[in-house]
Amino acid sequence: AMRQIHFPANHKELKEARKRLAFDELFLYTMALNYIRENGKEISTHRIQKTNEAAEFLENLPFSLTDAQKKVYEEICMDMEGGFVMNRLVQGDVGSGKTIVAVLALLEVVKNGYQGAFMVPTEVLAAQHYQNLTKLLADYGVTVGLLSGSLTAKEKRRAKEKIASGEWDIVIGTHALIQDGVAFADLGLVITDEQHRFGVKQREKLYQKGKEPHVLAMSATPIPRTLALILYGDMDLSVIDERPANRLPIKNCAVNTDYRPNAYRFMLKQIEEGRQVYIICPMVEQDDESELESVMLYTEELKSQFPPSVTIEYLHGKMKPAQKEDIMARYAEGEIDILVSTTVIEVGIDVPNASVIMIENAERFGLAQLHQLRGRVGRGKWQSYCILMSTKETKESRERLQVLVNSNDGFYIAKEDLVLRGQGDLFGIRQSGEQVFLIADIFEDAKLLQQASKEAKEMSADEKALLYKKNERLRNRLNRYLGQITL
Known part of the structure; x- marks a missing residue:
């Protein structure tokens, strides 16, 4: 063969x-x-009892959990209390509120006297989780640390000391967490975000950092339940199938480049109302051979279309991690009005004030990736919008993009993409990050x-x-x- x-x-x-x-x-x-x-059905040395601190944390949240979030949280608590090692996958569409459930699980574990590790696929996401968890848990006596590949040798050494001594209760990081030399005082819970981006070996390596820690994996990739039960056959499955009540459905439109002046006017209006904008381009630098919009050239041209008072920056994967973190932190703080980016922002970035995302060359992306990108908006209380801009329109591309215009449901989009194309880049497995399968395609x-x-x-x-x-x-x-x- x-x-x-x-x-x-x-x-x-x-x-x-x-x-x-x-x-x-x-x-x-x-x-x-x-x-x-x-x-894997090992007896657990970490029997996690429910704590007053987690109950207090829940009470003090400025919103109520959805019924689906409550159900999944209860399933996690029962697993961790039950005497066996938890091995659970939480599946939920973009924006369904998986992270807050993970934070609750971490708080329970820490208040039972153990450490938690939270592994995410990108440095940008690790930095954001670090900032968010530090704020969320500030009043509960929880110390959160960040371990990423971009730290200096000295910073890494100090971080490893704090992990080994137990000074850091929760450690957030990228693949750096599974490197040799990273040892935990007593690891009680391992969480991986966007599970399909880490191979079996990597997940096992993180698990081995502790003595039978509980394992919680999270994924926003819309996989039909029948396939998920096989693909994640070593895990129990939980699904968060509701969106938080305070979030309005995203309004979508698929347009061609003739609409661009209207789109810019609309963005300016949103910025004047205090909102922020993402624009996604497929490439980093302009290629003379290609018509694909590139981040750097696009940013320069964009500046001439908006008044000087509008702050425009760009972000792409080839930038140094510290630069990326700085740009994302400034965007999250509202200092940047328009962020022109590659798909580096696809996974998990959460800026509730962002209300518009425009995706250039939308016809070139898989539907699931477009759905993940669209999930960067619609996270706050304001109405959000997704503009799918096509350079070359065909009957097939119009039909595909119409699926996104008609629905914000990732599972429905997964099914329709299968009908239209029968290809598995839907899962993001062949996009950035770890390739689980080189030849096999889990839809096809x-x-x-x-x-x-x-x-x-x-x-x-x-x-x-x-x-x-x-x-x-x-x-x-x-x-x-x-x-x-x-x-």
């Missing part, structure tokens, strides 16, 4: 080779999950995934299966995949 995929005699051969290699990937993945699940190969899961379960049912000589290669691959299986 490997030779065939590179040198196929015809399209049929290519299709067969791809199917075989995709099956291998999915089979290995589900075998790994079966192993983790079979070995949904039936293959179910077949792989069934066969992996059958093999896992025979405890000695991996010891057989004929399965030696599979055992070696599984060992490499998990990096820690002992047989």
Whole structure:
């Protein structure tokens, strides 16, 4: 199959080779999950009782939790109190309020005398969570620390000392959290945000930083429940399927470039009312060959369209982490009116005052990524708007963008994208960050995934299966995949 995929005699051969290699990937993945699940129901050394501080925190929130948030919070508390190690995935659409549930879980753990770790995929998001949690928990005697790749060697050393001594109750960080040399005093809860951006090995590595800590994973990726139960087969599943009551639905429109002057006038009106704006461009620098809007050139041109009183800045992934953090902090504080950015802001950034997002070259993005980007607005009490700007309109692109115009429901969008395109970039798995599958596509190969899961379960049912000589290669691959299986 490997030779065939590179040198196929015809399209049929290519299709067969791809199917075989995709099956291998999915089979290995589900075998790994079966192993983790079979070995994962461990007795917990961290029995977390509900605390007065968490109850007080809930009472003092300026809003009430939705019924869905309350239900998920109760499920988490029951897991952590139940005597076994929690291993739970919380799925919720963008803006459904997953973070506040995570904060409550962390507070419960800290007030029971343990530490919490919160791993997120980007430095910008880590910095934002650090600022938010520091403010939220200031009155509850909780010390929050930040460990990210951009710290100096001296800062990292001091951070590691504070983690090891237990001085930091909650540690927020990127992949830096799973590096060697990071040791916790007593880790009681591990949270990963945007679960699909971390591989199985990385999640396990963070888990190993403690002695059977509870595990909570969060994802805003809209995966149908049947697939989610296989993909995250090692976890219990909770869904937050309500949006906070005080949030108005986002108003959407799909337009072509003729609308641009109107869009700018509308943005200026919103800025004059005190709101802020995001503009998303697909590229960092202008490429003469490409018509895609680039962040840097776009920002320069944009400045000529607005009065000097409007503050415009840009943000992209190639900037130094400290620069990115500074720009995001200034935007969050309201010092920047318009932020021109690449998709670096796709995951989790939360600025309630932002009310308009315009996405350039919208026809070039997958629907799920557009939905994630759109989720950057609509987080406050004001009416929010999403403008999908197309450079090249086709019947197909108009049809696809109309799905977003008609609905703000991520699960509906996931289903429609499958009908329209049958492609799995919907999941963001092939976008930035960790690639879970190189060939397999969890929408296109949904039936293959179910077949792989069934066969992996059958093999896992025979405890000695991996010891057989004929399965030696599979055992070696599984060992490499998990990096820690002992047989």
